[in-house]
Amino acid sequence: MGQGGGGGVSEAVKDLGVPILEHLRVSVSSDCYQTWFKGLCVRELKDHVVYMAAPNRFVKQFVESHYRKELLHAAQAVLADAQSVELTVACQPASESATSLSTVLANALPPGLSVAYRAQSHSGNGAGEHGETARLLPLSPRLRLENFVVGTSNRLPHVAAQSVVESPGEVYNPLFLHGAHGLGKTHLLQGIAHLMQERNPPLSVIYTSCEEFTNSYVSAVQSKRLDAFRTRFRSCDALLVDDVQFLGGREKTQEEFLHTFDALRHSRKQIVLSADAAPRDIKGLDPKLVTRFQSELVARLEAPDPALRAQLLRVKAQARGLSLEEDVVEFIAAHVENNVRELEGAICKLIALAAARREERTHSPLARSGSRQKDLASQPPKVTGGSPVELENARSASLSPPEGAAEGEGRIPNGNNRELALVMLRELGYLRSGPVTLSDILEAISRHYEVRPDDVRSAKRGAELVHARHVGMYLSKQLTTHSLSDIGRCYGNRNHATVLHGSHKIAEWLRRDEKLQQDIQALKQVLGR
Numbered sequence: 001m002g003q004g005g006g007g008g009v010s011e012a013v014k015d016l017g018v019p020i021l022e023h024l025r026v027s028v029s030s031d032c033y034q035t036w037f038k039g040l041c042v043r044e045l046k047d048h049v050v051y052m053a054a055p056n057r058f059v060k061q062f063v064e065s066h067y068r069k070e071l072l073h074a075a076q077a078v079l080a081d082a083q084s085v086e087l088t089v090a091c092q093p094a095s096e097s098a099t100s101l102s103t104v105l106a107n108a109l110p111p112g113l114s115v116a117y118r119a120q121s122h123s124g125n126g127a128g129e130h131g132e133t134a135r136l137l138p139l140s141p142r143l144r145l146e147n148f149v150v151g152t153s154n155r156l157p158h159v160a161a162q163s164v165v166e167s168p169g170e171v172y173n174p175l176f177l178h179g180a181h182g183l184g185k186t187h188l189l190q191g192i193a194h195l196m197q198e199r200n201p202p203l204s205v206i207y208t209s210c211e212e213f214t215n216s217y218v219s220a221v222q223s224k225r226l227d228a229f230r231t232r233f234r235s236c237d238a239l240l241v242d243d244v245q246f247l248g249g250r251e252k253t254q255e256e257f258l259h260t261f262d263a264l265r266h267s268r269k270q271i272v273l274s275a276d277a278a279p280r281d282i283k284g285l286d287p288k289l290v291t292r293f294q295s296e297l298v299a300r301l302e303a304p305d306p307a308l309r310a311q312l313l314r315v316k317a318q319a320r321g322l323s324l325e326e327d328v329v330e331f332i333a334a335h336v337e338n339n340v341r342e343l344e345g346a347i348c349k350l351i352a353l354a355a356a357r358r359e360e361r362t363h364s365p366l367a368r369s370g371s372r373q374k375d376l377a378s379q380p381p382k383v384t385g386g387s388p389v390e391l392e393n394a395r396s397a398s399l400s401p402p403e404g405a406a407e408g409e410g411r412i413p414n415g416n417n418r419e420l421a422l423v424m425l426r427e428l429g430y431l432r433s434g435p436v437t438l439s440d441i442l443e444a445i446s447r448h449y450e451v452r453p454d455d456v457r458s459a460k461r462g463a464e465l466v467h468a469r470h471v472g473m474y475l476s477k478q479l480t481t482h483s484l485s486d487i488g489r490c491y492g493n494r495n496h497a498t499v500l501h502g503s504h505k506i507a508e509w510l511r512r513d514e515k516l517q518q519d520i521q522a523l524k525q526v527l528g529r
Contacts, residue, residue, distance in 0.1 A: 016078060017042035017052070023074035028067070036063055041090075048083040050075045053090040060087045062159070137208050137242075142319075145191035149315050151308030154184055157299040161188045164270060165195040168203070168238055172297040174261075174271035178278050179301030182339030185274040189240045192272055196238055203237040210246040214253045234263040238270040244293075245275040249284035258289055265292075304340065309333040312340055316347045328421055331525055335430040349424045357420065436479045436527050438490040444526050445472045448519065457492040470502035471516075475523060477503045 017040065024037050036059055044051040052071075054060040063071060064087055075082045145165070150158050163171045177185050193207040208216075213233075220229035233239065239260070247254050264271055275282060278300070279293035304312060310333040317324045336346045425431040446453045449468040456469050469491055476487045477499070484496035491499070509516050 013042055013045060016045070016050075019078045020050075020052075020074045023077045024070060027070050027074065036067065040087075043088065045079070048081050050079065050082050050085045051088060052085060053088050055090055057089050060089055063087060137212060139190050139193055139207060143187045143190035144194050145188070147315075148184065148187055148191060149308065149312050151304060151311065153302035153304050153308060157184075157188060157301050160297055160299050161192050161272075164272060165192055165199065168196060168200075168270040169268040173265060173268070174273055174293060174296060176279060176293050176296075176298045177272070177274040177301065178276065178298065180303065180339060181276060182341035183301040183303065184340055185301060186242055187340075189242055189272060189274055193238075193240055196270075204235065205238045205240070206233065206236045207240040207242075209242045210244045213241060213257065214246065214250060217253055217256050230260070233260050236264070236269065238272070239264055240272045242274050243276070244273045245277055245282045245285075247285060247289065248282050251286075254286045254289060258286065258292070261289070261292055303338060304343075306333055309336065309343060312343050313347065316344050320347060320351060322347070322351060331421055332425070334522075334525055335425050336428075346424060346428065349428060350420060353420045353424055435481075438476055438480060438482060438487065440527060441472055441475050441479065441523075442490065444523050445475070448523055448526070457490075459492065470506050471519065471523070473499045473502040474506035475520070475527075479524075479527065 020042065021033075021037060021040065025033050028037070039055040039059065040052050040063075042050060043053045054063065068085070071085045072082070075085050145158070145161060148154075148158055157177050160172055160175055161177075164175050177188055179185060189207060193205050196203055196205050216229060220226045247257060261271060273293060278298060279285065279290045282290070310329050313329050313333055314324065317329075332343075332346055332350075336342050422431065442453050442456060445451075445468050446456060449464060449471075451465060451468050455465055456472065458465075473487055473491060476482060476490070477484070480487075482490075484499045488494040488496055488499045506516070506520075510520065
């Protein structure tokens with residue numbers, strides 16, 4: 001190894017990229033390969049290092065963050081003595097950078113989504129005389145692209161937002177973001193506005209909601225100031241409009257928005273829109289607007305998966321000065337599933353409950369019984385022997401304050417983390433507050449083991465069904481006050497001896513089967529126990 005250098009890239013070095021990419025093609029999904037790896041090429045081999053070039057910095061950063069191991073394994077499959085792979089950005093004219101990024105993101109789209117990039121040179125920023133940033137709604141300092149938590153459900157919209165900031169008016173114009181409420185559409189729009197304003201202050205950026213656009217239009221008509229209204233919206237360099245689904249059914253406003261859209265796009269000014277549905281699914285939306293909205297990139301934000309929910313909880317808790325233990329994070333993430341706002345609400349509720357608990361303890365007679373007891377209570381637990389009981393007690397303070405926090409801040413005292421999490425989930429309606437029913441257990445095991453409730457109750461004797469049935473009988477016996485006969489009737493009119501046998505069988509396996517222990521724990525969490 002030690003080829004390369006000089007003034008160019010030899011054909012031998014270039015050819016090495018082909019087998020490396022072929023190995024990557026079989027180790028990642030087809031969409032992933034087309035999006036992130038297809039444009040890579042080998043530039044140099046030196047001192048057991050493979051230097052590869054990416055078409056732009058977004059691809060470089062993404063591959064380095066998510067696929068460094070896969071890239072190294074592919075290189076080592078071709079070059080046994082390769083010790084590392086280093087990525088650089090290919091040198092190219094500035095006018096081509098947007099095209100390269102557009103191609104990368106276009107390959108990330110599923111079939112059927114329309115992407116029509118036009119290679120256009122940006123004709124100046126079109127700033128006003130004073131270069132002011134105009135917006136009808138204030139930007140939140142918290143909603144920035146830098147602190148947007150990225151996962152598989154929102155990666156494409158996030159990367160697309162970054163590309164719009166990098167090349168406004170050139171890449172994805174318009175960019176249309178859609179998804180259910182609370183998934184981060186407003187966060188992305190405001191994040192784009194923040195960075196556009198900071199990276200190029202002369203740019204005139206308007207961030208507003210569809211409702212504010214409509215109200216401004218109606219007010220302009222009533223006050224006979226349409227010219228001023230149109231000048232304001234059609235002379236900006238970037239227009240970012242939230243919740244455009246509210247255009248549906250408003251014919252006059254749609255007509256005005258259509259002309260505004262066309263004027264901006266004709267001037268190569270950036271347009272970013274968001275809605276709770278794809279353009280074609282917005283009721284009452286003019287077909288001319290539908291075709292314009294979906295003429296380039298339409299990117300959907302999905303509900304967060306469990307891994308992303310857990311990461312969001314960590315980030316949101318840390319932002320509020322709260323440190324959550326991993327078991328608490330996973331417990332909350334398993335129940336609060338819909339969107340980011342609900343996760344934030346859960347954290348807020350947990351902090352409020354912890355504060356109420358501290359207040360209650362502070363004003364109790366026991367808390368005022370003596371200064372020595374108070375001093376002892378404030379000391380952290382000491383673990384000297386390292387016994388399992390001592391270690392478990394040391395871990396019980398689940399919500400520990402971050403370094404530098406004030407006394408009592410970010411802490412749920414006496415290891416009441418799980419208790420308060422249960423209270424929070426019940427009060428917010430994520431868990432039943434009453435007793436667990438036989439139907440609850442049957443539904444929980446059916447979902448967990450991916451079987452139909454009717455099959456669990458049936459006479460079928462498949463191994464998976466029998467196991468799920470026995471787990472249900474065990475939990476019914478443990479978590480309810482129903483008789484064995486009642487439980488047997490719930491599981492297909494089986495007699496009490498069958499229920500007793502199934503329950504004892506699961507209890508016996510629990511002593512040595514770690515996977516079953518995890519299943520039972522997960523099911524109890526779902527059932528709020």
